[in-house]
Amino acid sequence: MSVSRGACILLMYALCVAAPVFAASDSAVFPPLSSEELDAVVGEIRAMVKTDESQVSDFVVREATPARIDRLYHMPELPQLEQTVRENGLIFAGQGSILTFDKPSDIVGKVSAWFPGEIAAARASDRQSFFGYVHMWGPYTSWGDEQIAFLTLWNCMPQIAWLRPAENPFTRRLSDSLPFMAIAARSSNELDFGQCVRTRSGLRPAWTEADIPVVRKEVRDMSERVTPVLRNKFANFLTTHRCQGTGPDDCVLILLLWASLSPADAELAVAIQMLEAEVAPDSPLPELQKPADQYEDGAQEGEQRFDTALRQAAFLRAKLISVLNAPTAWPADALQALLHQLTQLQQKLAAAIDHRWNYYELDYYNEPVNPWSVFARCPGNTPQVQAAILAELNGIGADATCAVYEQWFKQGGASLQTAYALKRLTANQSLRCASPDWAWLKQGRSSGARALRNGYLALLGRGETGSMHDMLLSGLTDNGQACFDGNAVADTGWLHDVCKTWISEPQAVRPALEHSRLRLGDAEAFSEAPLEPIPAAVMAQDERAQSEQAQWLGRLGQNRKGDAGQKLQAIAAELSRRGVLVYAATQWNHPDHPTSLIELQISMAEQSSEPVWPFMGSRLLLVIEPQNIALVGVPQRFNYQYDEGEIAHVSDLDEDGKFEVWFSGTFGECDGEDLQPGVDCAIETLHMGEITGDALSYFANTPKQWPMLKRVGASGGLEWLCHELATFG
Structure with missing residues (x-):
């Protein structure tokens, strides 16, 4: 639609909604004030x-008087009066007929007729606000209920809705600021109609502390009076006009507004x-007007698909509020x-929104229409609702992107995402x-949090999923550090049990392990052993690389018994499927x-973009x-700075058959001639972990008792036994 055509339609709309104000028949019902009456009324308004x-x-x-105010505001000459007179004159209209309406657009039609220049200037401005253009005082407790509803x-x-009634x-457009902010809102966070x-509506200044409760009570009393009026107006209008309106008459x-007012x-x-x-909230979104790559750096500005999506979101928000607050009025x-x-709406949004821009996303200026934020408060956060959400999440297809889950997890609270993760694990x-x-989970301040924590604790050491075991330990113990905070362990029974069983040393260690009383010496260290060189085709990454690599891997286990050879073939096939090539190999x-x-x-x-274990690094x-x-993976927490x-x-210090792997690296550069390690730059640090299942995890000292006693010798045996009793008992 061209600008000139749009402006014409807007003007025609304004004329139509304003027409009843100055209709010819009004002069009979509301005869103009005489010059004497006009002077007297305007003088009192001044x-x-x-005041x-x-x-x-x-x-x-x-x-x-109300009758004279009614006559004044039906006079064609009204806009010629100064703005302050027109604004303050409405204070006297609280018992008259001009502040009445059948549909929301009646209000903007009347206000546009009373303040034509001011409203036009506000609409022409890029501020998207009436602030500084027109101000109507009230409502006041002495007014009638419908008059209060009008101003409210x-x-x-x-x-x-007032700025763009057609x-x-x-x-939403890129130049928009806060289009859903109300005139009476005191801050940008106040975007809820019911609140x-x-x-807010009718809240006047309180000049003394004693006035504050009085003023607030006035507002509450007026809201109680106006709520049934507004919901009746809404109900009658929707029954008669259904979804034919635009702007303030838009049915969605x-x-x-109704859902916010009377949920x-x-x-x-x-x-x-x-x-x-x-x-039709489930209908597909309109297609783009041109191919996506023709929008260059723009954000697909002005596309109907986004306006439609936000309107669908607003409808589902209203529906969700009603379903949660009036469940008996809905099917089971x-x-x-x-x-x-x-879920379907989020799938549409995820597919439609240009990832370069977030103006159309529900969390960017569009919170008033976001259905998911309803779940953050009661009754949207009850266990029954959470169970229903979990059932929905479990039914989402495996091909869904993370954007489909984003709003559920962001608005569902800590318990929802944590419960969903536990169910999947x-x-x-x-x-x-x-x-x-x-x-x-660690704080465990609610019974629900403690119950979920127990569920996670029950997964430790279960099955062959060493990666899950390591993730659980890292999350529950702050990457193992909590196990070596004496106060934290002493004050937390479940943490004490976890640390005693699964984490004997921190990740950063020295050759002499502080807590396990074990030492890495030459006798205990494995040695590098010769290994068949990697084929040249693999190193060159030519077309024969994958087949040559598979044969080379197969030869690494050719002297092994059982199904070792088959497992190597399976590993080689997986490497090939993922496009993985080996460029260096070392055997111990x-x-x-x-x-x-x-x-x-x-x-x-x-x-x-979503690595699969164990292909998380190099x-x-x-x-x-x-x-x-x-095949074993190495968690990224073992990495160094660079x-x-x-x-x-x-x-294998504790001789439990599970390897300890020791890494060497530094945090920070240390390559200057005059730099001293540990003083001017980082000193070498050892990271150590123990293989558990398919992952390198935390070292747990689980020795075979007699080999260990033999190692420490008779003189140290008693000391070792006392240490073990203190550690494990």
Whole structure:
């Protein structure tokens, strides 16, 4: 639509809604004031201009009677009066007929007729606000109920509806600021219609501390009077006009206001169900007007698909508020069906929104229409609702992107995402896009948090998923550090049990382990052993690289028994499928140990946006046992500041059959001639972990008792036994 055509339509709309104000028949019902009457009324209005707002109720009216005010505001000459007279004159209209309406657009039509120049200037401005253009005083407790409703709706309606009455009120443009902010709002955080009605409309200054409760009570009393008036106006209008209106008459906007005002209203539920087919919240979004790559650096500005999406979101927000607050007015399966509608909406938004821009996302200026924020407060955060949400999340397809989960997790609170993650881990499934709230779990301030924490604790050491085991330990113990905070361990029973069982040393260690009383010496350290060189085709990464690599890997286990060879073939196939090539390999053996370790340093053809264990970095470990071969990953927490470090040692100090892997690296540069390690720059640091299942995890000292006693000798045996009793008992 061209600008000139749009302006014409807007002008025609304004003329239509304003027409009843100055209709020819009005002169018979509301005859113009005589010059004497006009002077008297205007004089009294000017006296009101000088009156403090706190004294309005004490003002004695003699000339500006409701009848005369009605006649004044029907006079064609009204706009010629100065603005302050027109604004203050409405203070006297609280018992007259001009502050009455049948539909919201009646209000903007009348105000536009009373303040034509001011309204036009506000609409032409890029400020998207009436502030500084027109101000209407009130409402006041002495007014009639409908008159209070008139000013309340003017004060609390999203200003976008008054500014663009001929358009979709959910339209967003890049130049928009806070289009849903009401005139009466005191800050940018106040975007809720119901809150505005209950706490803002009619709130006058309180000049003394004693006035504050009086003023607040006035506002509450007026909101109680006006609420039934507004909901009746909304209900009658929607029954008659359904979804034919725009701007302030848009049916979705009215439903949203109604839901905010009276969420438990059964008639609201009836209206939503009556109009859902017309709104069509599940319909596809309109296509872009041109190919996406033709928008260059723009944000696909002005596309109808985004306006439609925000309107659909607003409808579902109103519906969700009603379903949660008036459940008996809805079918039994309404909540579960609605949750699925929300998932479908998020899928549409995730596919539609240009990732370069966030102006159309629900968390960017669009919070008033965001359905998911309803779940943050009661009754949206009850256990029953959370269970229904979990059921919906579990039904989302495996191909869904994390954007589909974003609003659920962001607005569902710590318990929702943490419960969802636990459910998936218990079923031995990936976390997908979830992340447990470890801080909330560790604090355990609610029975729900403690119950979920017990669920996570029960997963420790379960099955072969060493990566899950390591993730659980890291989250529950602050990467192992909490186990070495004496106060934290002493004060927390569950943490004491976890540390005693699973974490004997921190990640950063020295060759002499402080807590386990073990020492890495030459006798205990595995030695590097010869390994068949990596084929030249693999190093050159030519077309034969993957086949040559598979054959080379197969030869590494050719002398092993059982199904070791088949496992190596499976590992080789997985590397090939992921485009992984080995560019360096090192083997560690020990003459007294039947198992060896091979480090594979790898490169990947394409880095996945969602890496799959154990392909999380540039290093893989192969544990070569007599009858088995296992592929092991290394968590990123073992990394150093600039790289992943180097394997310095391999050992099995506690002789439990599980390798300890020692990395060497530094935090910070230390390459100057005059720099002293540990003084001017970082000193070398050892990181150590123990292989558990398919992951390198924390070192747990689980020795075979008699070999350990033999190692420390008779003289140290008693001391060692006492230490073990203190550690494990």
